[in-house]
Amino acid sequence: MPPREVTVSPRNAMPEGYAFLKKGIQYKTLHSRRLTHAAGKTVYVVESNKKILGIRVPKDILSRVHTQANETRAARKLTTEKRDTATIRQAAAELDSQFSKIPEQDRELVLKHGFKKHSGRVGRTNLIPLARKVLYAVVAHIRHRHTNYDTLLDGGMSRDAAKKTIKKKLQETLRRWGNEQGRR
Known part of the structure; x- marks a missing residue:
């Protein structure tokens, strides 16, 4: 029985009857x-x-997958x-x-920015619970929109030092918006 997966260089000859599928289309891969x-x-x-x-896979299989992907695209998108x-x-x-007292404009920005698809932001991870993702997204929003954190970084301050500098303002804003924990 042949090995299920073998790593090859792009310089290796394409096996007979095989075709290449570039990385990036999760469904097809x-x-x-x-x-x-x-x-x-x-x-x-x-x-x-x-x-x-x-990956390189048999041409007939790749052709079938392309067809299935086209046939199911609308349903998968929905x-x-x-x-x-x-x-x-x-x-x-x-x-x-x-955060029951968060201003509406900030609420919308947190949801739009912190949970933006394909952004790599904290709101998109599945590694932490939703409550923590929301807290982290709000903390990041406050840090970047309601403090001088970015200016401090632009001035050469380290991230840790900048976080310590803005910590009090961040905690005050968390408390004002309804989070009694006031962490980070």
Whole structure:
């Protein structure tokens, strides 16, 4: 039985009957891998300088995955939009619970910025509970919008020193908006 996955260089010859799928389309990568494994064939992971560029999978499987992706695109998009709307709705409810006195403009900015999809921001992680994500998003918002934190950094101050400098103002704002903990 051939190995399920083998790492190769882009300079390696393309195996006969295989095609390349570049990294970045999660649906296609996942399904191409799954179908290739199910067929008992090898997935070739193309890597250069320790960076994955994509995968090589059988052409017939990749063709089938492209077709499935096109056929299911609208339904997947709708599902994603529903999930994203639910995520923002849950974040808004938690924000209102923790910070009942936050001004509406700040509330909207926290939700829009802190929970922006594909941003890598704290609101998008699944590694911490929602209550903590909301707190961190509000702290970041206050730090960047209601203190001179960025100016201090631009002036050469270290992050830790700048955080200590603005800590009192940050805690006061957290308390004023409804968070009694006043952390960070």
